[in-house]
Amino acid sequence: MASRLARMLLTALAPNLRYRVRGSAPALYLSFDDGPHSRTAAILDTLARHKVRASFFILGNRIAGREQLLRRMVAEGHTVGAHSYSHRSPRRLNRQQLQEEHLRCTRAITAVLPNWRPTLYRPPYGHLSWNLLRCSREVPFDIVLWSRDARDYRAKSTHAIAHNLGTLEAGDILLFHDQFQLTRDYLDEMIPRYRAEGFRFEALESAAPSRPAIAPELTADCLPDRTGTIAGRRH
Numbered sequence: 733m734a735s736r737l738a739r740m741l742l743t744a745l746a747p748n749l750r751y752r753v754r755g756s757a758p759a760l761y762l763s764f765d766d767g768p769h770s771r772t773a774a775i776l777d778t779l780a781r782h783k784v785r786a787s788f789f790i791l792g793n794r795i796a797g798r799e800q801l802l803r804r805m806v807a808e809g810h811t812v813g814a815h816s817y818s819h820r821s822p823r824r825l826n827r828q829q830l831q832e833e834h835l836r837c838t839r840a841i842t843a844v845l846p847n848w849r850p851t852l853y854r855p856p857y858g859h860l861s862w863n864l865l866r867c868s869r870e871v872p873f874d875i876v877l878w879s880r881d882a883r884d885y886r887a888k889s890t891h892a893i894a895h896n897l898g899t900l901e902a903g904d905i906l907l908f909h910d911q912f913q914l915t916r917d918y919l920d921e922m923i924p925r926y927r928a929e930g931f932r933f934e935a936l937e938s939a940a941p942s943r944p945a946i947a948p949e950l951t952a953d954c955l956p957d958r959t960g961t962i963a964g965r966r967h
């Protein structure tokens with residue numbers, strides 16, 4: 733991940749790029765990459781048990797056969813974003829290849845969720861390139877990275893995950909993956925703890941008000957208690 737100074741420079745250059753959510757609300761943003769996975773349902777169960785919303789960055793080539801998981805994500809108030817079609821690093825792709833990767837992924841998502849607009853994109857490995865920044869303005873889409881990495885893919889304990897994340901602050905975007913039991917165990921510990929300190933857990937949304945992440949009709953049908961939150965939130 734880029735240094736703090738590099739992050740500041742990059743976000744100044746590219747307003748549609750985010751490492752964290754700015755604003756005064758004491759909110760944390762859980763995000764899960766690389767699904768849908770055979771164990772994604774277990775993460776959804778964990779989030780439902782704690783009644784928190786999160787964001788899933790989806791790989792287009794993993795959707796087939798797991799369509800119901802995407803429908804469940806949206807029905808339970810989570811955000812579905814794109815994570816490319818086949819997890820190739822943007823540094824290895826030219827502009828046209830980047831657009832194709834993004835388009836194939838978003839088409840695979842909207843084939844399952846016709847009312848959903850996947851305006852959020854997380855590049856594989858968090859890799860950035862000039863081609864990607866250019867592509868994000870042309871399509872357009874928002875690039876969402878993270879401010880805290882759980883490194884759950886190599887953690888041996890929930891303590892290790894907590895150590896990797898450090899002390900969380902309002903606006904932090906937390907990176908997890910949705911296939912690990914340890915991740916679920918950690919969430920069972922941390923959600924009540926941070927909630928007791930006054931934090932809320934929110935799903936990420938598009939920074940551009942003209943491009944809402946959720947189509948209005950879907951909000952009305954599936955997420956009746958979310959309408960006010962969308963209108964009132966400042967990102």
Ligand SMILES: [Zn+2]
Nearest residue numbers: 765766856857
């Ligand atoms: Zn990934």
